[in-house]
Amino acid sequence: MCCRYGVISxxxxxxxxxxxxxxxxxxxxxxxxxxxxxxxxPVMHEDAHERGxxxxxxxxxxxxxxxxxxxxxxxWDASRFTIPEHQCEVHIVSYIYRGPYNLRIWEERDPxxxxxxxxxxxxxxxxxxxxxxxxxxxxxxDAVLHTWMGFSTGKWEGNILSxxxxxxxxGWIRRNGLRHSDQATLVEHFxxxxxxxxxxxxxxxxxxxxxxxxxxxxxxxRLQNGQTWLYPCEPVVEIVRPRGTVPHYLPGENPFIHEFxxxxxxxxxxxxxxxxxxxxxxxxxxxxxxxx
Amino acid sequence: MKRLAAGIFLICLPVIALARxxxxxxxxxxxxxxxxxxxGAGGNIAVQVGDAGVLVVDTGVAEMSDKVVAAxxxxxxxxxxxxxxxxxxxxxxxxNDAVRKAGLTYVGANITGNLTDAGVGAQIxxxxxxxxxxxxxxxxxxxxxxxxxxxxxxxxxxxxxxFNSEPIEMIHQxxxxxxxxxxxxxxxxxVVVTGDIYVTTSYPxxxxxxxxxxxxxxDALNNILEMAIPxxxxxxxxxxxxxxxxxxxxxxxxxxxxMVTIIRDRIQAAIKKGMTVEQVKAARPTKDYDGRYNAKSxxxxxxxxxxxxxxxxTPKK
Numbered sequence: 001m002c003c004r005y006g007v008i009s010x011x012x013x014x015x016x017x018x019x020x021x022x023x024x025x026x027x028x029x030x031x032x033x034x035x036x037x038x039x040x041x042p043v044m045h046e047d048a049h050e051r052g053x054x055x056x057x058x059x060x061x062x063x064x065x066x067x068x069x070x071x072x073x074x075x076w077d078a079s080r081f082t083i084p085e086h087q088c089e090v091h092i093v094s095y096i097y098r099g100p101y102n103l104r105i106w107e108e109r110d111p112x113x114x115x116x117x118x119x120x121x122x123x124x125x126x127x128x129x130x131x132x133x134x135x136x137x138x139x140x141x142d143a144v145l146h147t148w149m150g151f152s153t154g155k156w157e158g159n160i161l162s163x164x165x166x167x168x169x170x171g172w173i174r175r176n177g178l179r180h181s182d183q184a185t186l187v188e189h190f191x192x193x194x195x196x197x198x199x200x201x202x203x204x205x206x207x208x209x210x211x212x213x214x215x216x217x218x219x220x221x222r223l224q225n226g227q228t229w230l231y232p233c234e235p236v237v238e239i240v241r242p243r244g245t246v247p248h249y250l251p252g253e254n255p256f257i258h259e260f261x262x263x264x265x266x267x268x269x270x271x272x273x274x275x276x277x278x279x280x281x282x283x284x285x286x287x288x289x290x291x292x
Numbered sequence: 293m294k295r296l297a298a299g300i301f302l303i304c305l306p307v308i309a310l311a312r313x314x315x316x317x318x319x320x321x322x323x324x325x326x327x328x329x330x331x332g333a334g335g336n337i338a339v340q341v342g343d344a345g346v347l348v349v350d351t352g353v354a355e356m357s358d359k360v361v362a363a364x365x366x367x368x369x370x371x372x373x374x375x376x377x378x379x380x381x382x383x384x385x386x387x388n389d390a391v392r393k394a395g396l397t398y399v400g401a402n403i404t405g406n407l408t409d410a411g412v413g414a415q416i417x418x419x420x421x422x423x424x425x426x427x428x429x430x431x432x433x434x435x436x437x438x439x440x441x442x443x444x445x446x447x448x449x450x451x452x453x454x455f456n457s458e459p460i461e462m463i464h465q466x467x468x469x470x471x472x473x474x475x476x477x478x479x480x481x482x483v484v485v486t487g488d489i490y491v492t493t494s495y496p497x498x499x500x501x502x503x504x505x506x507x508x509x510x511d512a513l514n515n516i517l518e519m520a521i522p523x524x525x526x527x528x529x530x531x532x533x534x535x536x537x538x539x540x541x542x543x544x545x546x547x548x549x550x551m552v553t554i555i556r557d558r559i560q561a562a563i564k565k566g567m568t569v570e571q572v573k574a575a576r577p578t579k580d581y582d583g584r585y586n587a588k589s590x591x592x593x594x595x596x597x598x599x600x601x602x603x604x605x606t607p608k609k
Contacts, residue, residue, distance in 0.1 A: 066583055067579065068579050068580045068581065068582055068583045069580070069583075070580075071579045071580035072580035072581070075554060075580060080550075085517065085542065085543075085546050086546070088522075088525070088526040089526055089543060090525055090526055090527065126525055127525055128525065141319060141321065142538055143319065143321055143329065143331050143537070143538040143539060144321060144538065144539055145528065145531070145538070145539045145540070145541060146538065146540075146544065147527055147528075148525070148526075148527055169543055169544060169547075170543075170544075170547045181583070181584045182492075182544070182547075182584075183584065206583065207583035207584040208583060208584075231525075233525070233526070243514060244510060244511070244514040244549075244553060246549075246550045246553040246554055246557075248550075248554050248557070250557070250558060250561055251558065251575070251577070
């Protein structure tokens with residue numbers, strides 16, 4: 001007898017519990033993570049000089065670049081921007097968040113199960129729509145097209161959205177000639193603190209970086225509507241040149257190599273970067289070294 | 293000693309061309325429109341499928357040909373009617389014989405009975421210089437078997453055909469990777485197949501012994517650049533299938549064109565200064581790109597590329 005009541009009690013408990021778990025209207029699972037949806041804008045006073053007007057030429061200070069990447073940068077001539085094919089080149093996903101832009105984030109959920117399929121982003125600079133797949137899918141084979149936004153998958157680590165991106169094109173490390181290759185990969189962390197969003201990027205590229213390049217940027221929630229720009233781009237011939245001309249400096253002929261170093265009275269060797277220039281110990285190495 | 297080394301190098305060129313070993317498995321990817329990419333058979337293979345049949349651009353190495361045919365058959369059971377070779381190297385033509393035999397050529401005319409298959413397999417199209425390079429005068433050993441050789445060649449700068457409701461152009465690029473290079477442009481699918489003029493895996497291999505040149509290579513890259521029209525926000529649009537490596541679009545090709553042009557300019561400047569080829573190699577004119585494009589072995593290494601560019605730019609005495 002006692003056992004029969006026990007079974008009935010257990011059944012009632014499960015039914016009541018299930019009813020509460022489903023909530024009114026059906027099953028509403030509590031998923032991991034936080035809601036990142038909304039319109040966000042960058043806090044542009046962070047690294048404003050680099051992110052607004054742009055960095056000085058031959059300023060590679062603090063960047064863990066390879067010798068090859070440095071040579072690439074010193075060969076780069078800003079006139080390359082005048083070539084029509086380069087004019088509408090989109091800022092790569094590893095760099096685009098450093099520019100002036102507005103960011104809209106929203107979720108894409110399965111209409112029936114409401115499971116999270118993807119977190120989508122619209123970055124109005126260059127009108128890029130980015131998809132961060134949250135459904136556990138694999139990255140595609142390397143032989144498919146690489147894109148400006150790459151192929152991204154994400155997961156929640158507590159309340160942090162961590163994203164892994166492959167299939168990138170060549171793109172900026174710094175907008176003064178330093179570029180990473182199409183073999184680069186990117187890890188990001190989106191961390192929400194109320195109306196603030198911290199975005200951390202960890203860029204890895206065996207071709208151009210000797211160690212991962214880590215940056216953080218901050219964004220604030222924007223409640224005013226209409227925070228999205230358009231970015232139509234139409235290339236034009238700005239300078240008539242012989243077919244196939246690629247502006248560049250021959251080795252040893254970059255006229256701007258001393259400009260940044262002279263302005264800030266630091267050795268050219270330091271201005272040309274490398275991993276060691278990112279660490280405090282490098283200051284002791286420079287002690288006693290006069291600006292050249 | 294240097295002459296001996298150079299002689300050994302030249303003798304080994306066909307072997308070096310084979311050095312791009314297949315991966316063992318064929319991977320099939322859709323490019324766009326009617327065009328697919330098969331990787332893993334040595335050089336990349338493009339396959340156009342439609343109601344009329346199958347057209348194949350390049351056939352990989354010989355030892356992978358059974359798997360290539362099987363991969364094509366998964367895409368379509370229609371007859372393989374045409375092969376096109378972008379150039380003569382065996383990592384792109386090695387499967388010609390097997391793929392040709394798996395196909396057919398329709399015939400007509402005043403023949404009684406129900407004879408529709410000529411019994412010769414598929415047709416193989418290429419620029420005439422490909423046939424010349426793959427064949428040999430009587431009494432000498434040809435570099436390829438008779439069954440692998442092109443059956444239809446063109447001598448002008450382009451050949452056009454219409455297949456599977458799509459205009460297709462073969463556009464000769466003189467003296468680029470070799471002297472028999474063809475771009476294959478699928479105009480409705482909007483896909484350009486480049487052969488080894490453009491690869492994403494290494495520096496370009498300029499086969500000087502088979503009529504290649506650095507200026508022809510640069511010209512060909514500029515030609516592809518002008519054919520390709522990017523899509524929304526400078527991405528996609530015309531897809532480019534390289535001879536080796538991944539599917540690309542115009543920005544990818546642009547980076548490669550810039551690289552080849554810049555290195556050519558550096559070596560040209562060094563030659564004007566009177567530097568020897570060894571001095572130029574020691575100066576590392578490819579330094580900024582070696583981390584990405586320097587092949588570890590075989591061809592496409594920085595050393596081979598620099599030497600080929602130097603020789604190509606040096607007037608013959």
